[in-house]
Amino acid sequence: MTFSLFFLFIPLWSKRTQINRYAKSNALHGRLTLDVDDSGIQFGGPITTAHVAWTYFGKFFEDERAFVLYQKNQAIFHMVPKRALSADQVAGFRQYLQQNIRP
Numbered sequence: 001m002t003f004s005l006f007f008l009f010i011p012l013w014s015k016r017t018q019i020n021r022y023a024k025s026n027a028l029h030g031r032l033t034l035d036v037d038d039s040g041i042q043f044g045g046p047i048t049t050a051h052v053a054w055t056y057f058g059k060f061f062e063d064e065r066a067f068v069l070y071q072k073n074q075a076i077f078h079m080v081p082k083r084a085l086s087a088d089q090v091a092g093f094r095q096y097l098q099q100n101i102r103p
Contacts, residue, residue: 034080036096043078052078054100067093069101
């Protein structure tokens with residue numbers, strides 16, 4: 001019985017752990033930036049930035065709410081919410097993705 005209860009609480013414990021980690025991480029709070037050019041994408045935050053060259057991306061998906069970019073190993077992905085972009089930025093970003101990400 002105790003063993004079964006343990007497995008019932010794993011999802012709750014995991015969600016609580018994720019919430020606590022988010023609350024403690026300064027890198028995930030504040031304004032985030034996205035810069036796109038011919039060399040790749042630069043993601044930025046209050047304490048860190050990362051540049052990812054186009055060659056590291058293997059595929060991308062788009063729906064009505066977001067773009068999801070997968071790196072070639074498919075273990076890492078980046079999500080860009082469309083609500084953070086203007087209509088012109090969405091169109092321009094889509095064009096960069098279509099030109100530079102080849103599955």
